[in-house]
Amino acid sequence: MARESKTKYILLGMLAIKNCSGYDIKQMIDVNVGYFWQESNGQIYPTLKKLEECKLIERIEEDRDSTREKKIYTITLEGKRIFQNWVEEDEYILSIRNEFLLKLTFGTNLTVRKNIERLKKYKRGVSEKKTILESMKSRLGLEEQTDQHIYWYIQLDSGILMSQAMSEWCDLSISRLEKLGG
Amino acid sequence: MARESKTKYILLGMLAIKNCSGYDIKQMIDVNVGYFWQESNGQIYPTLKKLEECKLIERIEEDRDSTREKKIYTITLEGKRIFQNWVEEDEYILSIRNEFLLKLTFGTNLTVRKNIERLKKYKRGVSEKKTILESMKSRLGLEEQTDQHIYWYIQLDSGILMSQAMSEWCDLSISRLEKLGG
DNA sequence: CCAGGCATGTAATCTGTTACATGATTTA
DNA sequence: TAAATCATGTAACAGATTACATGCCTGG
Numbered sequence: 154m155a156r157e158s159k160t161k162y163i164l165l166g167m168l169a170i171k172n173c174s175g176y177d178i179k180q181m182i183d184v185n186v187g188y189f190w191q192e193s194n195g196q197i198y199p200t201l202k203k204l205e206e207c208k209l210i211e212r213i214e215e216d217r218d219s220t221r222e223k224k225i226y227t228i229t230l231e232g233k234r235i236f237q238n239w240v241e242e243d244e245y246i247l248s249i250r251n252e253f254l255l256k257l258t259f260g261t262n263l264t265v266r267k268n269i270e271r272l273k274k275y276k277r278g279v280s281e282k283k284t285i286l287e288s289m290k291s292r293l294g295l296e297e298q299t300d301q302h303i304y305w306y307i308q309l310d311s312g313i314l315m316s317q318a319m320s321e322w323c324d325l326s327i328s329r330l331e332k333l334g335g
Numbered sequence: 336m337a338r339e340s341k342t343k344y345i346l347l348g349m350l351a352i353k354n355c356s357g358y359d360i361k362q363m364i365d366v367n368v369g370y371f372w373q374e375s376n377g378q379i380y381p382t383l384k385k386l387e388e389c390k391l392i393e394r395i396e397e398d399r400d401s402t403r404e405k406k407i408y409t410i411t412l413e414g415k416r417i418f419q420n421w422v423e424e425d426e427y428i429l430s431i432r433n434e435f436l437l438k439l440t441f442g443t444n445l446t447v448r449k450n451i452e453r454l455k456k457y458k459r460g461v462s463e464k465k466t467i468l469e470s471m472k473s474r475l476g477l478e479e480q481t482d483q484h485i486y487w488y489i490q491l492d493s494g495i496l497m498s499q500a501m502s503e504w505c506d507l508s509i510s511r512l513e514k515l516g517g
Numbered sequence: 518c519c520a521g522g523c524a525t526g527t528a529a530t531c532t533g534t535t536a537c538a539t540g541a542t543t544t545a
Numbered sequence: 546t547a548a549a550t551c552a553t554g555t556a557a558c559a560g561a562t563t564a565c566a567t568g569c570c571t572g573g
Contacts (some may be wrong), residue, residue, distance in 0.1 A: 166441045176552050188438060189433040193534055198554050219540065222552060234344060240444045243453065245434035248561095251371040252341060252427035252495060258368060260350045260423045260486035267564050270488075271425065294531035303515065304442035304450075307508045311436060311501070318500035319493070326489045333485065337534050337559035358524050375562055380526050403569065404524060523570075532561075542551075 156246065160192055160200045161209075165236040168210055168228040170301065175201050175224065185289075185305070188282060188312045202227065209235055269330050276323035283316035338428065342374055342382045343391075347418040350392055350410040352483065357383050357406065367487070368470075370464060370494045383408065391417055451512050458505035465498035 163186075175197050182192050204210045209232035213225050228236070229289045253275055260268045290309045293302060345368075349360045357379050365375050386392045391414035395407050410418070435457055442450045472491045475484060 155529090155560090156532095158532060159432070159437075160532090163437060166437075169441070169444075173361060174552075175554090179552095186437065189431050189436045191432070194552095195535075195555075195556095196533060201553090207487045224553080236441075237444060240438055240441050243456075245438065246432065247434065248373060248430070248432045249371050250341070250373070250428065250430045252429065254371045254490060255341070255345060255348075255368065256422055256427065258486055258490045259351070259422050260489075261483045262351075262419060274425075301443045303511065304440055305509060307442075308436060308440045310507065312503050314500045314504045314507075315497065318403075318496045322493050325492065325496075329485065329489060337532090337557090340560060342560090356524075357526090361524095376524095376526075377528095377562060378560080378565095384526090406525080518573100519556105520573090521571090523568100525567085527566080529564090530562090532559100534557105534559085536555100536557090538555080539553085540551100542549100544549075545547090 160196045162239045165232050172225050172227045265330050265333050269327055272323050272327050276320055279316050279319045287311045341379045344421045347414050354407050356410045447512050447515050451509055454505050454509050458502055461498050461501045468494045
């Protein structure tokens with residue numbers, strides 16, 4: 154049966170914030186919530202099509218500026234209803250697959266030195282992401298404080314705090330392994 | 336093409352630690368690495384079958400105690416080789432889908448009070464998991480310190496630190512929302 | 518005796534990724 | 546002019562979940 158896809162809800166949610174194209178949505182997802190939610194184009198475009206067929210979203214005329222082909226969508230009342238129902242449900246799926254942690258768990262099959270290197274590299278990646286999130290947060294702080302903003306703020310903080318914790322964990326783990334004789 | 340399934344590697348990895356059954360493996364995954372890796376029975380059993388066909392694992396006689404049907408597997412040399420190759424590859428997939436954070440991002444569609452409630456509930460869940468991980472860690476500390484142990488120790492710490500950070504983030508977010516007038 | 522855990526497994530079905538195709542426009 | 550980015554989309558294919566089936570054993 155494969156559980157119900159949540160893709161439609163994130164698309165509706167983004168369109169509830171503002172009218173945009175599939176490409177815009179993909180950007181917004183990658184940039185803003187990419188650290189806890191991913192969608193591929195292979196999901197986005199077909200889902201947009203289906204949503205339009207079901208009249209949960211509609212195409213509008215992109216009034217301006219595009220010589221480029223760009224399909225701008227807007228959410229319908231029915232779309233908002235469906236979206237709202239989903240937001241109100243107090244249940245959440247959580248799926249994670251972190252292959253880095255998995256390989257580290259089996260770290261005994263590698264030299265200590267190699268594991269330390271990996272942790273250092275991983276930490277660099279985590280720190281970069283944290284920096285990006287922090288700059289997004291400060292940019293958000295400069296803009297006007299709408300109701301929407303507070304939740305984006307909170308959500309960004311979760312990413313920042315997680316990155317921070319991950320980074321500290323890397324240091325801790327590195328020093329543990331170094332004591333072992335790296 | 337759908338990316339290569341990693342299921343076989345975690346099964347091989349568990350069998351590299353000790354001989355066990357599909358049921359045992361499922362338990363080990365849920366309990367030990369469940370917070371960053373999940374597998375369902377619908378993946379585990381068919382994969383075990385395939386691995387046996389490819390001679391990467393073998394059935395052994397469960398010497399004792401079971402009136403119950405239980406198929407114990409052991410990893411073969413070829414299986415170890417395949418597993419080792421995977422561990423040595425310095426590349427990792429990471430996929431996360433946290434529907435809680437997603438709904439919170441769209442929190443403006445709910446009352447502030449409701450979002451606070453959700454955060455409190457979420458925090459309880461996070462704290463429970465943290466407690467479990469901590470008890471696992473102290474249990475691990477009591478057992479003999481093998482080479483394997485240090486990596487499980489480190490891996491557990493990542494879960495504990497993440498839970499801790501998440502928990503703090505919940506508090507922070509709750510107080511932010513309360514200031515808004517919850 | 519019955520609920521729940523132990524234990525294995527399959528079928529149905531959808532989900533989701535990758536890789537590719539296409540073409541315009543911008544930038545170096 | 547070549548590479549990168551904008552922009553939409555599809556096909557192929559495997560991945561993965563859920564739900565169910567089966568049956569034994571244990572504890573209350």
